Amino acid sequence: MAKMRESPRQKLINMMYLVLIATLALNVSQDVLDAFVMVDEGLNTTTGNFASKNSIIYEQMARQASANPVKAGPWNEKALQVRSQADALVAYVQELKRLIVRTADGEDAEALTDPYIIDVAQIKAKDNTSIPAEIMIFKKNGRELRTRIESFRETLVSMAGKESGTAASIARSLNTSDRKRKIDESRFTWESYYFENLPLMAVLTNMSKIQTDIRNAEAEIIRHLMEQIDVGDFKFNKLEAVVTSNTGYVLQGGSYQAQVMLAVYDSTRNPTFLVGPYRSRKLPDGTLDYEMTGRFDSLKVVNGKGLYQANGQPAGNYTLSGLIQVRNPDGSFTRRPFSSTYQVGTPSAVISPTKMNVLYLNVDNPVSISVSGVPAESIRATVDNGELIRKDQGYIARPKDASRNAIITVTAPVDGKVREMGKMLFRVRTVPDPVAKVAGRKGGVIDKSTLSAQVAVQAELENFEFEMKFTVTEFKVSAIQGTFLREYTSRSARFTPEQKQLINSLGKNTKVYIEEIKASGTDGTTRDLAPVVFRIN
Numbered sequence: 394m395a396k397m398r399e400s401p402r403q404k405l406i407n408m409m410y411l412v413l414i415a416t417l418a419l420n421v422s423q424d425v426l427d428a429f430v431m432v433d434e435g436l437n438t439t440t441g442n443f444a445s446k447n448s449i450i451y452e453q454m455a456r457q458a459s460a461n462p463v464k465a466g467p468w469n470e471k472a473l474q475v476r477s478q479a480d481a482l483v484a485y486v487q488e489l490k491r492l493i494v495r496t497a498d499g500e501d502a503e504a505l506t507d508p509y510i511i512d513v514a515q516i517k518a519k520d521n522t523s524i525p526a527e528i529m530i531f532k533k534n535g536r537e538l539r540t541r542i543e544s545f546r547e548t549l550v551s552m553a554g555k556e557s558g559t560a561a562s563i564a565r566s567l568n569t570s571d572r573k574r575k576i577d578e579s580r581f582t583w584e585s586y587y588f589e590n591l592p593l594m595a596v597l598t599n600m601s602k603i604q605t606d607i608r609n610a611e612a613e614i615i616r617h618l619m620e621q622i623d624v625g626d627f628k629f630n631k632l633e634a635v636v637t638s639n640t641g642y643v644l645q646g647g648s649y650q651a652q653v654m655l656a657v658y659d660s661t662r663n664p665t666f667l668v669g670p671y672r673s674r675k676l677p678d679g680t681l682d683y684e685m686t687g688r689f690d691s692l693k694v695v696n697g698k699g700l701y702q703a704n705g706q707p708a709g710n711y712t713l714s715g716l717i718q719v720r721n722p723d724g725s726f727t728r729r730p731f732s733s734t735y736q737v738g739t740p741s742a743v744i745s746p747t748k749m750n751v752l753y754l755n756v757d758n759p760v761s762i763s764v765s766g767v768p769a770e771s772i773r774a775t776v777d778n779g780e781l782i783r784k785d786q787g788y789i790a791r792p793k794d795a796s797r798n799a800i801i802t803v804t805a806p807v808d809g810k811v812r813e814m815g816k817m818l819f820r821v822r823t824v825p826d827p828v829a830k831v832a833g834r835k836g837g838v839i840d841k842s843t844l845s846a847q848v849a850v851q852a853e854l855e856n857f858e859f860e861m862k863f864t865v866t867e868f869k870v871s872a873i874q875g876t877f878l879r880e881y882t883s884r885s886a887r888f889t890p891e892q893k894q895l896i897n898s899l900g901k902n903t904k905v906y907i908e909e910i911k912a913s914g915t916d917g918t919t920r921d922l923a924p925v926v927f928r929i930n
Contacts, residue, residue, distance in 0.1 A: 426519040429594040433513050435876040436601040440483075442878055443608035446906075450615050451476060457622060468618045471552055475618070479611040482545050483604050487511075489534055490600050497524045497593055511597070518593055525596040526589045535584030538603075539569050545607070549614045559617040562902075566610045634750030653750055653818070664719040666692035666699030671716050671730060683716050683728045710734060751820045752779075752799055755916035756859045758790040760801065764814050767805040776801045778821060792821040827852040827863040829910045829922040839927045844905065845896045849886040852912035852922060863912040863920065871906045872899055882909075903929045 451472060458469035490511055494504050497518035504515040518524070529535035546567040553559040572586035573579070581589075587599045634653065669689025673681050692699035701713060714732035752758045760781070762774050774781055778799035779792035792799050802816040828835060830851050832843055852863035865886035872879055872895060881891040888896075896905060908924035 426592065426594045429519075429592070429598045430513050432876055433594070433598040433601045436598065436605050439873055439876060439878060440601070440605045440608050443605065443612055447476075447608065447612050447615060450612075450619055454615070454619055454622075465622045468622050472615050472618050475549065475552070475611055475614055478545050478548060479607055482541055482607050485541060486538065486600050486604050486607075489528070489538065490597055492534075493525055493528055493593060493596065496528060497521050513594065513597060516594065516597075521593045522590060525591065525593050529584060529588035529596070535588050539583050542567055542569055542603070542607075546610070549610055552614055553617050557617075559613055562613050563610045566606045566613070663694040663697055664699075664717055666694060666701075666715065666717055668692060668701070668713065668715040671714070673730075683730055685716060689715065751822045752790050752792045753859065754792060754795050754821065754823050756791075756824060756861060758792075758859075760788045760790050761786075762788055762801070762803055764803065764805045767807075767814075771806055773804045773811075774801060790819075792819075795821045795823055797821065823918070824859075824861050824914065824916055825854065825857065826920045826922060827854045827912055827914075829865070829868075829907070829912070829925050831907060831925055831927070834925075834927075836926045837928070838930050841896065841899065841929050844927060844929070845893060847888065849888065850907060850910060850925070851886070852910075852920075861915055863914045865910060865912050865922075866919070868910040869906075869908055870895060871908065872896075872903055874898060874903075899929050901929055905929065 454465065454469045454472050457465035487509075491505060494502050494511060494516055498504060498516060502516070504512045506512070513519075529538075546563060546569075549563045549567075550560040553563060569583045571583060572581045587603075588596050591599070667685050667689050668691070670686045671683050671689075672686050673683050676682050692701055694700070699717070703711070712732065712734050714730070716728045716730055718726055718728045720726055762772060763769065764772055769786070774783075774788060776790055776792070776799050778794055778797060779790065781801065782789045782791070790799070790801070799819045799821050800816055801819065803814045804811050805814050806812075807814075830853055832839065832847050833851075850865045850868050852865050854861060854863065867882070867884055868886075869880055869882045870888070870892040871881075874895070879895050881889060881895060883889045883892060899905065905927045906924055907926070910922040910924065911919055912922055913919050
């Protein structure tokens with residue numbers, strides 16, 4: 394069907410209708426302008442909250458970079474770049490807002506008495522529609538702002554990886570594409586949509602929203618950068634003290650030297666232990682790899698550890714060497730050589746902590762002590778910090794002072810005389826902080842139904858083998874609902890009805906913060922735990 398041609402009269406009527414609509418749009422009531430004031434204040438509060446939470450992450454990354462510059466330093470450098478650009482962009486938007494208010498209300502505008510904050514309630518020209526358009530459209534400040542946002546967005550997307558979920562989220566937050574009005578399908582540039590033919594108060598509110606979006610995108614990327622510090626690392630679930638020395642036999646009058654270290658391993662994934670001759674070879678990228686040569690044996694592996702056993706060996710010196718082969722997270726293999734010497738000879742003391750290389754306050758620390766060739770009932774062991782109690786087949790160490798180390802000394806009768814058979818230094822520490830968990834998780838993406846079904850927040854000691862329990866005594870649940878931050882506090886481990894109601898009211902992709910968590914331990918201490926952050930799926 395051919396399109397009907399409009400008569401001159403119909404065209405005139407349509408034009409008058411558009412003029413009427415535009416006139417009505419300019420006649421904004423005071424109630425509407427006051428509503429924009431409330432929304433703007435809420436957005437500024439949200440922006441400040443984002444900035445505060447981002448500062449916490451920046452501090453954590455700085456500490457990691459200081460402790461491990463090689464591993465965390467490059468990611469911290471990127472985070473500092475993000476911080477600089479985000480601060481500059483937020484400041485640029487703020488200056489544009491002040492310029493609009495100063496142009497509308499004059500140099501002595503009451504809303505600008507504070508050098509940093511705009512008191513929007515004091516703006517007199519809230520309904521002015523010409524000045525925002527003059528500054529943002531005709532003077533092209535809107536186009537400049539759009540260009541800066543796009544540059545910032547591309548920087549963040551590049552850091553996150555263009556195919557990642559973080560990049561997609563940032564692209565949505567900082568979208569500057571053309572807009573289409575749903576009423577009449579008209580298309581507008583981004584700057585026209587946000588700054589043209591709108592009351593001054595509405596434009597300021599739009600610009601406050603842009604500042605919130607910038608801080609939100611900043612939060613997304615720095616969390617991503619912090620996660621990258623540990624990407625590719627091997628994951629371990631066990632800690633064990635290891636004592637190594639160049640020999641297990643010392644002649645009387647000689648000195649014994651040992652290295653005491655903390656070994657970590659994964660008891661759920663078994664590496665391969667190859668015993669025999671090996672050689673090194675240089676790879677094309679200049680790094681060293683290793684390979685076995687000649688005949689070799691494989692060790693039996695139990696809970697991630699290779700077990701070596703040699704029986705009936707005559708007195709003399711022996712070497713245990715070979716390669717440990719472990720699969721990397723990316724599927725490739727890493728091979729590392731090991732070598733140790735030992736000597737078969739006369740009796741010597743063996744001291745090994747059962748669980749850790751430290752002794753913890755207010756905990757029964759099992760310690761195994763033995764002297765080859767001496768009955769267990771004849772061995773005497775003492776500690777210079779606390780007490781050492783014989784129990785069952787071993788000992789229980791109970792240190793008293795965490796400010797100094799503890800030395801366990803072993804004596805035994807040899808040839809009718811009591812002789813010192815060895816001693817071992819242990820560090821004394823307090824029990825580490827537990828980790829807060831909800832639904833057995835420390836954060837991440839979660840279904841709202843799963844989160845709302847939870848009864849309480851738990852405090853769990855991870856990778857800690859001793860009997861010690863912590864109970865959560867207080868926590869706060871907060872989330873952005875609409876444009877406002879909602880916060881509710883529980884004075885126990887259980888979620889309150891208000892907290893549950895807040896969780897049930899949240900939409901998809903909303904962040905839920907469980908923070909200011911306090912936990913009380915059976916050792917009599919109260920700990921402040923790290924927050925748990927979920928994103929509603």
